[in-house]
Amino acid sequence: xxxEELVRALNxxxxxxxxxxxxxxxxxxxxxxxxxxxxxxRPELEVELLMALPLEKRAETFGYLSLQMQQQIxxxxxxxxxxxxxxxxxxxxxxxLFKVLDDAIRRRLFTRLARKEREDLRRLASYEEGTAGALxxxxxxxxxxxxxxxxALETLRLTxxxxxxxxxxxxxDQDHRLQGVISLRQLILAVPSAKVDDxxxxxxxxxxxxAPQEEVARLISRYDLLALPILNSxxxxxxxxxxxxxxxxxxxxxxxxxxxxxxxxRLETSLRDASPLSLYRSRVHWLVVLVFGNIFTGAGIAFFxxxxxxxxxxxxxxxxxxxxxxxxxxxxxxxxVRGLATGDVTARDWGKLLGREILVAGAxxxxxxxxxxxxxxxxxxxxIALVVxxxxxxxxxxxxxxxxxxxxxxxxxxxxxxxxxxxLITTIAxxxxxxxxxxxxxxxxxx
Amino acid sequence: xxxEELVRALNxxxxxxxxxxxxxxxxxxxxxxxxxxxxxxRPELEVELLMALPLEKRAETFGYLSLQMQQQIxxxxxxxxxxxxxxxxxxxxxxxLFKVLDDAIRRRLFTRLARKEREDLRRLASYEEGTAGALxxxxxxxxxxxxxxxxALETLRLTxxxxxxxxxxxxxDQDHRLQGVISLRQLILAVPSAKVDDxxxxxxxxxxxxAPQEEVARLISRYDLLALPILNSxxxxxxxxxxxxxxxxxxxxxxxxxxxxxxxxRLETSLRDASPLSLYRSRVHWLVVLVFGNIFTGAGIAFFxxxxxxxxxxxxxxxxxxxxxxxxxxxxxxxxVRGLATGDVTARDWGKLLGREILVAGAxxxxxxxxxxxxxxxxxxxxIALVVxxxxxxxxxxxxxxxxxxxxxxxxxxxxxxxxxxxLITTIAxxxxxxxxxxxxxxxxxx
Numbered sequence: 001x002x003x004e005e006l007v008r009a010l011n012x013x014x015x016x017x018x019x020x021x022x023x024x025x026x027x028x029x030x031x032x033x034x035x036x037x038x039x040x041x042r043p044e045l046e047v048e049l050l051m052a053l054p055l056e057k058r059a060e061t062f063g064y065l066s067l068q069m070q071q072q073i074x075x076x077x078x079x080x081x082x083x084x085x086x087x088x089x090x091x092x093x094x095x096x097l098f099k100v101l102d103d104a105i106r107r108r109l110f111t112r113l114a115r116k117e118r119e120d121l122r123r124l125a126s127y128e129e130g131t132a133g134a135l136x137x138x139x140x141x142x143x144x145x146x147x148x149x150x151x152a153l154e155t156l157r158l159t160x161x162x163x164x165x166x167x168x169x170x171x172x173d174q175d176h177r178l179q180g181v182i183s184l185r186q187l188i189l190a191v192p193s194a195k196v197d198d199x200x201x202x203x204x205x206x207x208x209x210x211a212p213q214e215e216v217a218r219l220i221s222r223y224d225l226l227a228l229p230i231l232n233s234x235x236x237x238x239x240x241x242x243x244x245x246x247x248x249x250x251x252x253x254x255x256x257x258x259x260x261x262x263x264x265x266r267l268e269t270s271l272r273d274a275s276p277l278s279l280y281r282s283r284v285h286w287l288v289v290l291v292f293g294n295i296f297t298g299a300g301i302a303f304f305x306x307x308x309x310x311x312x313x314x315x316x317x318x319x320x321x322x323x324x325x326x327x328x329x330x331x332x333x334x335x336x337v338r339g340l341a342t343g344d345v346t347a348r349d350w351g352k353l354l355g356r357e358i359l360v361a362g363a364x365x366x367x368x369x370x371x372x373x374x375x376x377x378x379x380x381x382x383x384i385a386l387v388v389x390x391x392x393x394x395x396x397x398x399x400x401x402x403x404x405x406x407x408x409x410x411x412x413x414x415x416x417x418x419x420x421x422x423x424l425i426t427t428i429a430x431x432x433x434x435x436x437x438x439x440x441x442x443x444x445x446x447x
Numbered sequence: 448x449x450x451e452e453l454v455r456a457l458n459x460x461x462x463x464x465x466x467x468x469x470x471x472x473x474x475x476x477x478x479x480x481x482x483x484x485x486x487x488x489r490p491e492l493e494v495e496l497l498m499a500l501p502l503e504k505r506a507e508t509f510g511y512l513s514l515q516m517q518q519q520i521x522x523x524x525x526x527x528x529x530x531x532x533x534x535x536x537x538x539x540x541x542x543x544l545f546k547v548l549d550d551a552i553r554r555r556l557f558t559r560l561a562r563k564e565r566e567d568l569r570r571l572a573s574y575e576e577g578t579a580g581a582l583x584x585x586x587x588x589x590x591x592x593x594x595x596x597x598x599a600l601e602t603l604r605l606t607x608x609x610x611x612x613x614x615x616x617x618x619x620d621q622d623h624r625l626q627g628v629i630s631l632r633q634l635i636l637a638v639p640s641a642k643v644d645d646x647x648x649x650x651x652x653x654x655x656x657x658a659p660q661e662e663v664a665r666l667i668s669r670y671d672l673l674a675l676p677i678l679n680s681x682x683x684x685x686x687x688x689x690x691x692x693x694x695x696x697x698x699x700x701x702x703x704x705x706x707x708x709x710x711x712x713r714l715e716t717s718l719r720d721a722s723p724l725s726l727y728r729s730r731v732h733w734l735v736v737l738v739f740g741n742i743f744t745g746a747g748i749a750f751f752x753x754x755x756x757x758x759x760x761x762x763x764x765x766x767x768x769x770x771x772x773x774x775x776x777x778x779x780x781x782x783x784v785r786g787l788a789t790g791d792v793t794a795r796d797w798g799k800l801l802g803r804e805i806l807v808a809g810a811x812x813x814x815x816x817x818x819x820x821x822x823x824x825x826x827x828x829x830x831i832a833l834v835v836x837x838x839x840x841x842x843x844x845x846x847x848x849x850x851x852x853x854x855x856x857x858x859x860x861x862x863x864x865x866x867x868x869x870x871l872i873t874t875i876a877x878x879x880x881x882x883x884x885x886x887x888x889x890x891x892x893x894x
Contacts, residue, residue, distance in 0.1 A: 028650060029650075030650070030652065030670055032669050032670050032671075153635070156635075157635060157636060160632060160635075160636055166632055167614050167631070167632075184614070184631060184632075184635075185607060185613055185614075185631075188600070188603075188604060188607075188631075188635070189604060189607055203475060203476075203477070205477065220694075221691075221694045221695070221698065222479050223477055223479050224479075224691035226673075243690050243691075243694070244668075244671035244690075246694070247667075247668045247690070247693070247694060247697065248668070250694065250697065250698065250701075251668065251697065251701075251789060254697075254698075254701035254705075255785050255789065257705070258701075258704070258705055258708065258781055258784075258785045259781060259782065259785070261705065261708065261709075261781065261869075262708075262777045262778045262780070262781035262782075262869060263774065263777075263778060264778050264781060264782060270791045271782055271783075271785075271786040271791050271792055272786070272791055272792050272796060272800075276803050276806045276807050276810070279782075279803070279807045280807050280810050280811060283775070283778050283807070283811060284810075284811055284814055286774075287771065287774055287775060287778075287811060287814075287815060287843075288814065288815060288818055290770065290771070290774055291767060291771065291815060291818050291819060294766050294767035294770045294771070295767060295822060297766035297767070297770075298762075298763035298764055298765070298766055298767055299763070301762050301763055301765075301766070302762075302763050305759060308759075308762070309756075309759070312752060312755075312756065315745075315748050315749075315755070315762075316745035316746070316748055316749050317745055318745070318748075319741050319744035319745055319748065319769070319877055319881070320738060320741035320742060320744070320745055322766070323737065323741045323744075323870075323873065323874060323877060324734065324737070324738065324741070326870070326873070327710065327733075327734055327737055327870040327873075328730070328734060330709040330710075330869060330870060331709045331710060331711050331730050331734075333709070334705055334706060334708065334709035334711060335706065335709075335711060335718055336718075337705075338702050338705045338706070338718075339718040339719070342698060342702065344717045344718050344719055345718055345719050349719060353719075356723050356726070359723045360723050360726045360727050360730070363723070363727050363731075364727060364730060364731055364734060367731055367734075367735065368734060368735060368738060371735055371738050372738060375742060396734075422708075422709060422777060422869045423770075423773070423774040423777060426770065426773070426774075426873070427770060430766055430770060434766070
């Protein structure tokens with residue numbers, strides 16, 4: 001059966017309230033799909049569906065639920081069931097859950113966990129959000145330096161059930177310092193009597209526990225890693241981040257950058273679940289700030305009131321000119337912001353890119369000037385059409401250069417380049433466009 | 448040594464032209480880093496650096512180079528060296544290289560490859576760009592249904608050197624149809640005499656060979672897969688896509704969506720390497736289209752010339768009002784486009800989201816109207832300030848609803864929602880804003 005068919009069958013079973021069929025269908029579905037299903041059923045069924053799953057799968061499914069839903073369900077599960085499930089969760093997901101649990105439930109659950117898990121929770125909770133430490137899991141597979149391949153394989157076999165992955169084993173000395181990494185592939189292909197130390201990779205790509213999570217995701221993607229080891233300042237291994245978590249971080253970062261590009265602030269939940277209030281909050285800030293920016297454009301128009309009154313036809317081209325400057329600027333800014341975010345361009349490329357931008361923007365400006373000349377000559381005569389065409393070349397170039405330069409400048413000043421959002425660039429381009437246009441007109445039309 | 452130190456040491460060796468030191472340093476670096484280094488040295492050194500690496504690492508490093516660079520280097524490598532390296536490349540990277548090779552080199556290389564590789568190349572080359580088929584590798588690990596765990600492990604050991612990953616083994620029947628999947632973890636934990644069929648997962652997440660690559664990436668990310676099996680229409684296994692390729696696709700898709708959001712077309716190369724001409728081409732199309740959109744706004748102003756002449760003060764608020772409509776619209780459009788791209792919202796959520804959008808946009812409009820009233824009363828008197836405030840509420844709502852609705856509409860009409868770019872939304876908001884503003888003013892100020 002396909003996922004859709006299984007979901008439909010599960011839906012039918014739920015509608016007819018057939019306990020056994022519900023449990024059977026849910027067991028056939030992938031944990032990610034069960035979680036999606038649970039997010040959509042009526043509240044009484046959430047716990048029932050979850051409890052219908054075998055323990056391992058229940059813990060895995062629970063991890064796919066939104067944190068908000070996890071918190072709600074945790075408060076309704078019997079204490080024993082909650083403890084059993086939480087014990088089976090990967091350490092990073094468990095730490096995330098603990099951060100959102102109600103105080104009473106958290107305290108009760110905490111005392112029921114084994115000492116090892118309690119210490120682990122305390123440690124993971126101590127890392128700042130957005131760092132490697134907050135992202136990592138401590139369920140990594142490790143072997144001692146000096147072991148034979150056979151002994152290392154035996155270690156992995158014995159410890160496998162609790163590990164996030166056993167495909168990368170980290171080789172540690174007595175002080176828990178990272179000496180190297182060996183893959184399960186290498187181990188099963190090697191002669192059993194060979195030494196781990198002779199086979200392992202010693203130049204290990206690793207990240208500091210305080211590194212930002214975007215850097216962690218970037219390293220995993222750049223080096224195609226299954227798991228990135230996370231080290232303390234004294235080089236001891238404290239955790240790993242696996243590729244699937246890196247994918248989630250990369251997606252969340254791309255979403256945040258896109259939202260920033262349209263002056264939308266950080267949303268704590270998914271868009272579908274966002275409350276009107278949280279959406280309002282994420283959007284109102286910059287909109288109001290930009291009101292003040294746009295008042296400058298109005299002031300620019302007021303300044304040139306005489307010119308406009310004398311040549312009211314100038315006004316017809318104003319929206320076109322300022323919009324073109326803004327559009328060209330938005331293009332440049334978006335290219336740069338994304339280029340800086342992916343590491344495709346760096347601050348050092350500044351000079352080379354500036355030259356190219358002048359060339360490209362000049363060519364774009366000329367093309368658009370030619371387009372507008374054709375329209376302009378028929379509508380307003382040659383003199384105004386020439387002013388419009390010349391303005392077009394200038395504003396497209398100015399807009400593009402602002403769009404290209406601002407992200408670099410912000411990056412240099414240690415701000416997020418994505419702050420150079422399209423509406424901000426457009427606002428700056430508007431003011432510049434109005435000044436250039438009416439300024440030129442005043443001079444060239446001899447007012 | 449850190450990567451930076453190694454790169455510096457390699458740079459020194461290159462500067463002093465010390466062959467041995469170059470080879471030694473390059474061998475210590477990660478393939479991704481060597482590739483980066485090669486992209487930056489002078490052309491004569493490119494081949495030398497690559498040939499200084501051991502064969503396996505050379506093939507891997509080569510795969511990290513841009514296709515353009517791969518094509519250049521391939522034309523300069525001795526035929527034997529090229530054949531040896533290409534034989535060691537993963538099948539998907541080899542197929543990509545073949546698409547860009549010069550005809551003569553491609554033909555010569557093709558005849559030198561083994562028959563199995565030639566057939567593989569022909570098959571992989573037959574899939575359309577952007578599909579699962581063009582993304583997948585045929586170097587997957589498989590075991591026959593019915594084997595014991597010990598026999599399956601032995602199969603994996605024997606075939607491992609040519610496989611992209613052996614951590615997921617695909618269980619096939621005699622006709623090469625996919626029966627299930629078993630992980631290396633399950634295999635090494637199981638009793639050697641157990642049967643693969645009893646252990647394997649039968650509900651396998653898979654994709655059709657013609658599926659778009661974004662869907663492949665989404666499945667891998669959603670189900671946290673190491674490798675996604677790709678099936679022909681008759682359910683036979685033709686390849687796999689691994690998580691690292693899915694990461695690259697997701698990053699490229701996010702970049703493309705961001706560029707589209709600012710009306711930048713597809714760039715074939717990275718931003719750093721893009722030629723001025725290719726940048727011009729990617730940007731000019733929409734800029735010119737939008738010129739015509741903006742001419743409507745000018746026509747709108749011309750239509751209301753009398754109103755404007757009578758109350759020139761109205762003009763001061765025009766940039767602010769149309770920009771606010773555009774900014775609010777850009778926010779809504781960006782939220783929706785990204786939400787649809789990540790699958791966070793779907794077309795079915797339309798009704799629920801519309802109600803919420805009206806609420807949020809109304810609140811935003813009121814907030815901004817209040818802000819502008821404060822400025823307006825002092826500058827232009829109560830009557831015009833009231834017109835401005837009322838217009839603000841309306842244009843923010845209209846802009847937001849266009850921004851929210853257009854991506855949905857495009858999606859429904861099977862267009863890419865990202866076509867609802869910020870400049871397009873802004874242009875539509877501009878026209879609507881001018882009409883609403885001066886229309887309201889004409890009515891309310893009794894002209």
